[in-house]
Amino acid sequence: MEKNLKRMATMQRMQSVGLEIFYKNGYYDTSVDDILKELSLSKGAFYYHFKSKEEFFISILQNIIFPKVYSELIAPFEGQENPAVILDKCFDNALETAEHNVLDNGFVLSKFMTEFSGKNETIVKLLKEMFKVWEVNLITNLQKGKTDGFIDRHVDSEAVASFLMSSYMGVRVLMINGNAKLLRYKYIQQLRSYFKTIAVKR
Template sequence: MEKNLKRMATMQRMQSTGLELFYQQGYYNTSIDDILKKLSLSKGAFYYHFQSKEDFFISIVQNLLFQKVYSMLVEPIEGQEDPLNVISKSIEDALETAEHNNMDFGFVLSNFITEFNGKNPEIMKYLTDIMKVWEVNLITTLQKGKTDGYVDRHVDSEAVATYVISSYIGVRTLMVEGNSKMLRYKYVQQLKNYFKLISQKAVA
């Protein structure tokens, strides 16, 4: 039991450090040696836990990246009333977290999707599955909002979800080099204005 807990703690530490390195440098610019140096581990210790760098990265996507995206952008809106308000709040909270990150390199999930697109179909599937979970949850929440009278019944929920995801990725990219506080504020105000247009009240 104690041995298993120690192994799990080691893997957690390895994955957290690995995610940090891959996020900062990119997957293809990060070598096994970079990871070992950062963790003060031997190659033997690394390969005891993971078969390859790719296997290591996939474990990070499954265990850490999914949880990060889910807890920030999916869980806060799941099954909630008043979907337009809860969606805009989840977006604003995520952007505020990014704004206070001194080592911001953009939205981690979209960074990896861009890096692996056309290069590694297996890893791409894991990454796009996370994006799909977010998209499906947005659509489900908006559809429920239409049924409950919060969202205009003529609204295309899939189109709104696409807009929310793509605009969020866009502003996160701009925030890396721009005035993140101002960009967050302006984006959130425009998002709220857009949501007012598609709310049930707009046609009442």
């Protein structure tokens, strides 16, 4: 039991540090040696836990990135009613976190999708699946909002989901070198104005 816990703790540390390095330098410009140097680990220790750099990266996607996306952008909808209100809070909270977290400003899914596109179909497939889960969740909740009388019934839920995802990822990228706090404020204000246009008129 103690041995398993120690192994899990080592893997979590490796994944956290690995994500930081991959995010900063890019996957293809990061070698296993770079990771080992940062972690002060031997090659034997690395390959005891992971068969390859690719397997290591996939474990980061599955154990760090996807749970983070799920907790910030999907879980907040569970058991809630008006999707516009939840989206407002959900996006605002995630962007506030990004203000104080350089690693998260560019939205890791978007960054890695750009890097791996056309180079590694296995990883691109996983990233697409993560985007799909987010998209389906948005569409489902927008449809529910229409049924429950919060969203106008003529609204195209798929189009709205695409708009929300692309605008959210866009502002995260802008926040890297811009005034993150101001960009977040302006984006949320515009988002609220947009939600008024798709809401049922009371």
